[in-house]
Amino acid sequence: MKKRLVAIMLVSSMMLSMAGCAKNGANADEVKKNESAAFDGKLEKNVTIHVLENDTAIEKGYFKDLIDAFNKKYKSKGIKAVDANMDQYSDLAKDGPYGYGPDVIYQANDVIMKYAQGKHVLPLPIDKIEGHDKIPNCAWKAYETKVDGKTYTCGVPVNVQAPVLYYRKDLLPEDWKEKWDKNKDNIPDMVETWKGMYDFSIQRHAEDASKYGYMKSINDMYFSSGFLFSYGGYIFGKNNTDPTKVGLNAKESVKGAKVLNQLASVMNEDCIDDTITTNAYSKLGDGTYFATMSTPDMYSTFLSEIEKNYTGLDKKEAEEKAKENLVMTTLPTLPESGDLTADSKKEIPTKSMGGVNGYAISSYSKAPNASLLFVEFATKYKMIKKRAEMLGIAPARKDVASDVGGTSQQIYTNLDKNNIVLMPSVTAVSQIWTPGQTFFTDIAKDAFRTDADKKYKNLDDYSSGLDEMCKQISEAIKTLK
């Protein structure tokens, strides 16, 4: 009896494991076939491509327009694009191998390159992309990876994500042209220079204790690191490709840290943690804050929060009024001296950390050629222009950026002039966030400590703080390699 039982158990476990192998084997074959046969120009027929877009594009109706236009054009070829209907931050590395991931994904360069390192996305024949030469090299580089000495590009840049300044035009002082436009260039000083913003923030809060000028969570590494870059700091050596060298403390980056501390001193204690990151939309909307820093894709969110405060107007009127009063612009300039309390003799541009969002094609797609066709279609001049107009994003294509003009063009120019430092496409970048956040949190806290308790009293103190942060990052990279 016992022998029989053991035999049955053995046979059952063998069958189960064989069933499992068969399924895995099939997957592996498919992947291999896809990789070798990828982009052979033979369009797959009667296929449905699942596209994972970002929520704003879906919410504002751009994505529907895009897939409708694509489906209309390629109906005769039996290719159909649909919404992957998944969370915008779904993990391709987890779902893709089991056949549940999308065919085409729209993501930031650091996410796509993380997938590229795990071979979850395909290297693309970028010469087939219509606007190939219209996209700056630095944007393409964000999607490049080197394997066995060869360079592969795993994504097509669509829009540039970089910090921008949002402010309320209607909250400017009535006499700003006389008192807040020293160089008479018709741009208010508070949105032209950080020194102006600092002074205005003090004045606004002094006039009404419940109101503030500039407000932003200082602990946010993505937004705060730009102040270090502006004075010579950098993330990794060799153009952000060598994680053995961490350079956030390089050159005069201490000045950037000091500026952040001075900006924190004109805010309230909410700047120490994430509070302002989450409440900035409604607080800018109700006029508590005059300005904040965010990314261009949040424009519509700020707009709708301002609209909510216009009671007594119909939706269209409220929308128009909000559009008139909300301004999105590039970041103000910094004083070369690194001191917001003193008069500035020379201004320097504010650099910022940024990213390039773009399309990539999953390695697990059963229709790579049709997916490529979709990416080609979605990155054509017409669609990128429509995207920029509907979503207010900053396009990575030079021709669209100059046609759209305004902030989009300024952001493109900043990218081209290397004032936007793209997030490194190496996995070690994941180790910079926590030590960075700890340091910036401490700087923000210091603004609210009593004079006796202050930790950062001079530039040397900031310098040791930065050194400690870089040391922590280097150790984390070495340990978790």
Place this chain on the structure above:
Amino acid sequence: MSKRNKLDVAVTYTLLIIVAFIFFFPCLWLILASFSKSGSIYSFKGFFPKSYSLQTFINLFTDTRMYNYPRWFLNTLFVATGSCLLGTFLTILTAYTMSRFDFKGRKTIMKSTMVLGMFPSFMGMIAVYLLMTQFGLINQLWGLIFIYAAGAPMGYLTQKGFFDTIPKSIDEAAKIDGATNFQIFTRINLPLSKPIIVYTALTSFTWPWSDFILPKLLLKEKNLYTVAVGLMSLDETQFARFAAGSVFIALPIVILYFCLVKNMVEGISEGAIKG
């Protein structure tokens, strides 16, 4: 009532009111927040919203382009009802078998299930995910129902305790009269077990109703989300929608609870007589 007794009652009631208020306050806050006109947590006047409106609830059910709450609600209802029916059936059968029949390995199975029940359910999530991919049950609401129902009999001990309280002499008498085991179960024991069936059904319903980890793991498509997963996916500016969704999801369970609470209390206490 003596003066001392009156004081006792007053102190007891005061304490009870304070404790009730502490527990009720977060619920009250969430309910009021769901009616907030501005929809933002940061525009509150102190703890409570400045002005109230039904707009958030209207948006919850009409503005479904990004967040299809009605669909999530129906998905949750489907999963919870399916798990409740199948889970209750399996649990009652397991408990009845363990209570009424003596067979080889019974004690070992009972001990094993008790030990296995001590491990948290999320421990095997990766294995569950891999198994579900092999069975093709990712992105299937039925997949969830199967897992919940299959796991439900692990908690059969309360039900077994209840069946143990029904005298076996009734079964023996029925057997002498020629009844089969199936007839004894369906015609004698089941009608006597209404309270414990209600209790089992209610607990089998509430767990999938509010579970987050398993649906998050197995459901990839937004249209298949349950309410718990859907609410977690809301944008950070959608606080009022989150509050309204949370309040509305509590309604059916509260109604169900008040309808069945009498039976449930009986079920728990009777099942607890003998363990």
